[in-house]
Amino acid sequence: MNTSKTFISTFVTLSCTAALLTGCGKTTKSDSGGAPSASASAATNSAAPSASTAVANPSAPLAKDLKITFLPKKVNIPYFSVCETGAQKAAGSLGEQLKATGPSDASASSQVTYINTAAQQGQNALLIAANDSNAVAPALKAARARGMKVVAFDSDAAADARDVFINQAATEDIGVGQVKLISEAIKGSGEIAILSATANATNQNAWIAVMKKELAKPEYANVKLVDIAYGDDDDQISFTKTQGLLQAHPKLKGIISPTTIGVAAAARYLDSSEYKGKVAVTGVGTPNQLRKFIKNGTMTSFALWDPANLGYLATYAAVALASGQITGKPGEKFKAGDLGEYTIGPNSEVVLGPPIVFTKENIDKYDF
């Protein structure tokens, strides 16, 4: 069996050499300065009109018959289907062709094939909700180098890999709004807790920081944050953590859960427990998930942006980009049909606007 030994050793050496082909010296984090790598090949990059050199012409006519690809985190998610209806509505009214495509799983890398395909098909613009801001960056840069405009929405891609980002809600608005809703629900005084997603979820942590700042204000002097639990965006864990919060804090009056999975689990637990109607819950959720709990009095209100408007605005931004009305520079303005005029903010972000507050009165107007 000596042959096999030789083969294995040759083979391991071979693969090591392959991996080390570029190994000249030492490549460490410190000497690359932690700068993200520019992954699209430099050769193709030069062909792209980069945003910094292009000049916006606000009075340029809107191009017709543009080919736009809508790429959600994965297909068959109700939330993104609603985004898509808004995007289709905008595309229809502008005379563009919009098609939706996407992977069947929301893994970091599964969108890359679809980005490459869109570039290959010569699509004029891509609307993307990125699964992983960095994993999609090389493919997006290569696609932009071939002349495609990239609008990120819902979850951003790396800033140098897209033209603009349509942010569903300013961090400030969500945090402030959640505190206001829970305070109203507990009549302005009592202990509250937060049920978040994972301990390092970017969105949730930013919102929680705003909530803490807001709670320090004098008008919320009697509202006391006693605990933050993490349900890991898992229905079962969130359910159990809700139970744990109520057992650990007998005087608890309210729960804020700024995640769609957490808020539904918390509401389901309260609905089936003795605390129903005694402990309030609010959060960020979808009407279809929470309709039952609003109707039966488990919760009085929750907040979310309108996903249809998010898709609508993203499409208008894409068309404005492809027509040359905007280039993605902060300060540029564009019109978004029924939603009115928007201004591009710092970091090329466009904020959709304040979230909608859903209550018994208006929840039946929404279906997503």
Place this chain on the structure above:
Amino acid sequence: MKARAFLRWETALFVLLLLIAIVGAARTDGGFLAGQNLFYLGLDIGEIAIMALPLTLVIVAAEIDLSVASVLGLSSALIGALWNAGWALETILPLVLLVGAVCGAFNGVLVTRMGLPSLAVTIGTLALYRGLALIVLGDHAVADFPATYTRFGTTPLPGTPIPYPIALFAMLAVVFGLLLHATAFGRAVFALGANEEAARFSGIRVKRNKELLFILSGVLSALAGIVYTFRFSSARADNGTGLELAVVAAVLLGGVSIFGGRGTIGGVILAVLVLGALRNVLILADTSTEVLTVVTGLLLLASVLAPAIIQGILNRFKRPIEGAPS
């Protein structure tokens, strides 16, 4: 005998690949055959192709390794964690390959020394290695890798549409092809799969050979993890989740018998290309993701049924047709 050559599974796969290319090119106005698209296609199948090579040997030996994608994830997580800790990539990469070897060796030891079925063992280590990956890196991503390395996952060989990972795969394919079809070790692998008892009595060191196979599988899965990490310049613990099924599918479609003892590296390479090309064409032609999944499933069923059908056809030819004048 002539008829047999035409009825070979590899021939069928090759014809299928040609069909996909011809129909694909027609349906996408030649877009499928554009150099840039072939480059993307190559990138998309790189990791699966690399992992399919050792798995072919493992399945020919009548074992299975379902932990391949988790080893990929663990190696990706290690790259991220060690890079964050300030290690040099020149140290990290060989170390990651070594960890892959250890993962494979652990599978091998459980299967051979403990006499456990590899299906059960590697379903266990599928979860174990993925869990370790999450411990190593948690659920965040590391993305600040230098362009000197990431270009291997994002640019083609100068002047060609061939991605670096595919060039690497081509070298490895030659090595594995020779290993399985032109060495004593390869013959031992076939013997193991055909009849383990007989192999033992004829002096083949069953346990050691099987351990080597699992180690190979571990090392190449770690290598696939390196490729994956640089291709997306994103090291994550959940990278490649679910990929093991795509790899097993490619091996089985390649005509390797799940019961062992039969299969060729050539067939598996063709199968990887068929699955990749099919996926690429269907997405380019705007087919829905669901159709893609259904078509892949049907292809797999066809590959499992094919040997029986071919045997049936051959038997037909051997028997004189009843009622015919002899």
